[in-house]
Every structure is written in structure tokens, then in C-alpha cells.
Amino acid sequence: MLKKVLLGLIPIAGALLFTTLILVAVGASPWRAYGNILAGAFESPEKIADVVAAAVFLVLCGVGMCVTFTAGQWNVGVEGQIILGAIFATWVARNVPWPQVPLLTLMMLAGMLGGALWAALAGLLKVYGKVHEIFGGLGLNYAAQGLAIWLIFNPWKPADGATMSGTDPFPEPAWMPTLGHLRVAPLAVILALVATVVIYFMLRGTRWGLELKAMGKNPRAAFVMGVPSTPRLLAAFAVCGMLAGLSGAIRCSARYGRMIPDIAGGQGYLSLLVALLAVSRPQWVPWIAFFFAAVGVGSPRLELNMQLDSTLGGVLRASVVLAVLLTNGARMLLARRRARLRGNLSAEEV
């Protein structure tokens, strides 16, 4: 157990070493830089609330991506699914004159529907059009971005002219309430945690989860064993899209209070990294998301206090992911080599 924990720390140490080298190379003090990131993320209740609010989106999308990863699918279309969720929620906010509780409920449901449909489209392209899900997902991301811009500049343009700053603010009841003056919506945090728990049990304790796992590991054998591959694959995409769409609805309702062109803000790609680090284990996602969010909220401080570019935070996150993947790859190679030395691999594996 201790050995496992220590092995897990190797990549993090490696990533820190790498960013430290970069800092030393540009002549900055690594201690001060890390101190600034930490202070930027945790120095005040406001900052901590920002970190939690940012983590919510990564948790929702990351947990969703655990589902598609389990089924062996690379759902890189999360960015587009967030946008579609936001679009559906915005339509509700603009057109349904209900009081707050039913309106917010309907907005969240609409967001989930929008994301699920967009993701299912990537799944349908894969199953019936033989379009690999990575290409389908990327293409749909651009289509979603285009759709959002068209909506903001045409049917939804504000009375005083369309700009990149988005639509008119939503009516009051469509704003998700935040905790006092802090910028975190408790409801969003609850939704993210509920999603994590539900997906954890779905993947671990149900036939559905087991069938997805079987498909992800060996689609042919799973089919021969009677797993209905097509419905399961589409469902995996839809569930992931649902959570991405929910995060899109929360973004426009709680964070911006309107629809903006860059509503997804790269969260889809960032959460892909979160899910990669979590290796399809939903229970790890909140911790990793929290770390990512903290680095994201803390790094602008580098620019203010040390005249360093705030993208250093991105470098740190990315090198953690790369280091973890590299260590996993190296471990697998070593295991194979050991197996080959023992002569345990069969002919086709050599």
C-alpha cells in the first residue's frame, strides 16, 4: 500500500521538477512562484469559493468522461456538448416565464437534453457512419461553436447590437443563487457531487457498468458474450453528454447569467485531462478537479506579482498529466518485459 502511494507520487514529483526547471531557466524563484499560486487560490474565502466553482465544471465533465472512457470511447466532443447544454438552457431562460425553482429545474433538464443529443450524434456517426469518435467529436465542437455565435449574433442579439460579450442578461429567476457574496452556487456543487456518486455506483454496481467495461476492454468478445453493443455505446455517449450539458447550463446560469460565445471556455479539453488522470475512476475526479481548479485560479497571481505569464499554470497541469501517462506507460512496458522474461506471453503477444 505504501509502495503504491509512493509510486503514485513519482509523476507529481517529476512534473514539479519540470516546471521548477522552467522557472529556474527564466530566472524566477520557484518557491515564490508556487507560493503565489497557492496564495492566489486559497488566501481568502472568495478565492476558495472561486476554486470550488471552477472545479464543479471539471467534476461534471470529468465524471461523464469516465463513462465514455470505460466504454473505450474518446469523447473529445465534450466542449460542444457544454455549448449545446448552454444553448438549450438559454432558450428556456429566454422563453419560459416561470418562477425561479421550476425555471431553474427546467433549464438544467434542458441543458442535459441538449448535451445528451449532441453526444448521441457523435455516437450515431460512429456506429452508423463509421466516423471515428475523435473526428466526429472535434467536428461537432466546431459546429456547436458556430451555432452559438450565430444565435448570439442573430436571433438572440441584444437590443443595442450584438457583441462578443453575449446575449442580454437572463431574467432574475434564471440566475442560480450563489452563497452570499461568494461566486459559488451551492446547488451546482451538490449536483456535481451527486453526479459523481451516481456514476460511481452505475459503473461499479450495475450490469450496465459491467457491460460498458467489457465493451471498452474487448468489444468483440463482449459482443460474442451477448452485450448489446450499439445501445450501450450510444447510452455511454448520452450520459457523458448529459453531464457536460448540465455543466453548460450551470455555466450560463450561475457564472455568467447570460449566454456568451466562449461559454465552454476550454473546460471540455481540460476535463479530458482530468478524466485521463482519474483512469475512469469517478471517485478520483473531484480531487483532481480541485487541484486543476486551484492551479487555474491561482496562476493569474504570477502575472500580477512576478511578471510571469499566467499560462505557467497550464504548463504545470499539462506536465502532471504527461508525467502520469509516461509513468503508466513505463510501468506497463516493464511488466511486459518481465512477463516475456518469464516466458508467459503467448505467440501472438510477442
Next chain:
Amino acid sequence: MKVELIDIHKHFGPVCANDGVSVTIEAGSIHGLLGENGAGKTTLMKCLSGYQAPDRGIIKVDGRTVAFSSPAEAIAAGIGMLHQDPLDFPYLRILDNFLLAFDRRFVPRRREGRALLRSLGERYHFDLDPDAEVASLTIGERQQLEILRLLALGARVLILDEPTTGISTPQKVQLFETLRRLAKEDGCAVIFVSHKLEEVEELCDRVTVLRQGRVTGQAEMPCPVSQLVEMMFGRSLPPLERPPVERGPVVLALQNVTIPSYRLTVEGASLQVHAGEVVGLAGLEGSGQQLFMRACAGLERVTAGSIHIDGVPMTHAPYRRFLDRGVAYVPANRLEEGLIRGLTLTEHVALVDRKGPFFIDWAAAREDASRRIERFNVVGRPESIVEALSGGNQQRALLALLPPNLRLLLLEHPTRGLDVESTQWIWQQFLARREQGTAILFTSADLDEILTYADRIVVFFGGRMSAPLPAAGTTVEQLGYLIAGKEA
């Protein structure tokens, strides 16, 4: 160029593919390498062509000892191999495929390449359009391109691994003519790997027969076919006495079925299998028996004819309806189609319980798994992931996952790679199922196994199915003839 292989050994884990093989191939001759599937022919040739290194043994070319660490080194020494599946790039033009092999300049000289391709093509009467995409060619034409490529690289020893699978008769005639010319006029050594007696008879000057990784005979051609059959399949043992079978109603009925595939089309296959009956499918790998079996399982598309199971039409039914009707298919490549790497035995047990509850009761699944492990003598635990089991135990695990009360059991090489004891134990389980009224269809490369356990036998050759033979009174020799495409 003369090639000597001396005492070649090659193991893959516990499987011994070559066990002290020695062969000498003279320049200017066509040498046949004959044997069943899994006899070790391809392994031996891969050792010679630098694809893999032998564990032990010496390779001499023109008397000099050589050791190749890659196919590139082998071809530099003049040894080239034509693989069963042509190694080319389907979406490149013929010319580019040809140039890729030997023109290593940054900007390849297309004009020179084109001239060389044309002159070689004229010499061997291969009519290839340099600008055609390889994907548009037949397998025969792709082979021709591959031969020209190897010759352009300076091959003086040419190895052809089952080259006649999937090519047309005129292409075959042309190929044989080319091979003769290469040997007789150009003094190349040609090694012709095959399991087809007729072709070896027609083409080769000398034959070496392998069985189970050892040389079982060498002969100058012509040589009586009966002698070759005996070397290939061994002496026939008298089939065991079996109690008479109580045949039930027809379970599986195929009428004039056509099953298309890229390589081979099975045509006009008709067969009726009764409850409690065991039918063995004989034939060399890729003769159509696997396609046939997969079609019976609902895993292969059927374009003509009909399939009925227990009288219900199933010709175009989806695979899961076959499962619902009590059909089970046990594939030969266990870790590719039968079991799922990374999943434990308990997870497999829960997975095959298709009608199980949505929320899995893991404690019950684990108990079920231990019960099955005990019943089927699997050396493993419920938490063992399947790839950690040995081959024999994977096969036992696969059988342990089969549901009870099947109507039709389809087994692909059910005992391949297993020792005698495991084989007998596994057949006991199958025969017990037969007594419960399950119809069994199985393929095997081991003719003794087919003769011992089948009630009737059908033989596949080149996509054609023979009329069913009663197993009683049929000999290994008779089957050997049919399998190699000869009338008995």
C-alpha cells in the same frame, strides 16, 4: 544460393513451434514445405527470413553461418519472404509501393523505378499498371507486386507462404510458371510452403514434411501421395468404439447456404444436425469451416439459403436471438473473442448472466464463480483476471461460462494446445451435454479427435462442403485425402 537450416528450435512460451528442425534447400530447386496448420512451417520460415530469431540452431547461406536480426538484414543477404497476407500499403500506387522498398533517397527516382518495374514485369509476364492503387488489385496481383519487389531487392531465395490461398486459377498457373523460371533459369532457391498436396506434387522438386514442430519425412518428387499423407497426418489409429447414439429431432438445419467473405465464399452448404449428435468439421484452416460455424452462431452474414434452429427460421436473425434460442459459440482465440482481458472471473460470470438483475449482487456472483471454478477444475480464483490463467485454464473458464441446457453448441478447436488429460476431461463435459440433447458442431485440426468424438464428419476444401460421412469406418488416411482436396 543454398540454404541450410540446422537443428532449429523455437518456443512461444510453453508452445514448441519448432523442435530441432533441419532442412537443406539447394539452389535452382523448388522445395516444398508441407504440413498441417500449426506444424511449424511458418515459424521456421520466419526464422529464416529474419522475422524472429530461433531460440537455438544454425542458419547457413552458401555455407556461411548467418544470424539476421530483421527482415531487412535477411533481404540484404538475398532471402525474401512472401507472406500469407501481402505486406503492402493498399492506398498507395503500385509504383510507390515498389519504390518504398528499396529507394531510400529523400526524393525517390520515379522514372528509374518505373523502368525497373516494367522490365521485371515483362520478364516474368506480370502485367501491373504502375499507377493503379494497390487497394484495387486482387490478392494475386498484390502477390505479383510483392514478388517483383523482393526480386528488385536482390532476393535469391524466395519463400512463399501458402501463396495460392485466395488467388484465381490462371493466376496460380502464372505464379507456378514464374517460380519454375526463377528456379530453373535464374538459379534461385524457391521454398513453397503449403498444405495442398496437389500443388506440391505439381510444382516441387523435393519435399520436407513437418508435423508438430518436427521433420517427419523428406522425399524427392514425384513421390506417392499416400506416403505424403502418412508423413503429414501420422499413422491412423483405429477409432474408439462408441455407444450407439439416440438421435433426437433436427436442431440445426442449413439449406444451400452462401456465406461470403473477402478471402473465400462458402457456397451451397447444406447440413442437418440432430439433438444429441456430434458433427466434426474437418479441413485446413481457412477452407470455410470457421465461416460456416460462425454463420450457424449468427455471427456471419448469409446471402443465400436458409438457416433454421429447432424449426424456427433464423437466416437473417441478429446474433442475440441465436443466444436466446440456446445457441453458444466457443471461439478458438480465447483472449480475442471468448474472454475479456482485465476482467476477473467473477465479472465474467456476472456478465454472461444476461437476464440477471440490473444491480449486480457481487457476493452472489463471487459465490457462483467459485462454484464454477471448482466444478471445472480451473486453477484460479474468482478475483483472477483471465489473462493470468494458463491456456488450458482459460479454456476451462470459457466452458465454465456456458449456460446449462443448450440446444446447439459450436466449438472451434475446443482442445487446441491442451494436454491429453485436459482434452479427455473437456470431451467428457461435451458428451454429457450431448446426452441432455444438445447438438454439437466442432472444428479441429486433429483428425484423430474428429474421428474419436464425432458421429458424422463433413470436410471443407476451398469453401466447398463435402457430403457428411459417418465417422465409423472412416480412416485418417481417407480424411487426409479429402482435406488436401483429393478424391479418396
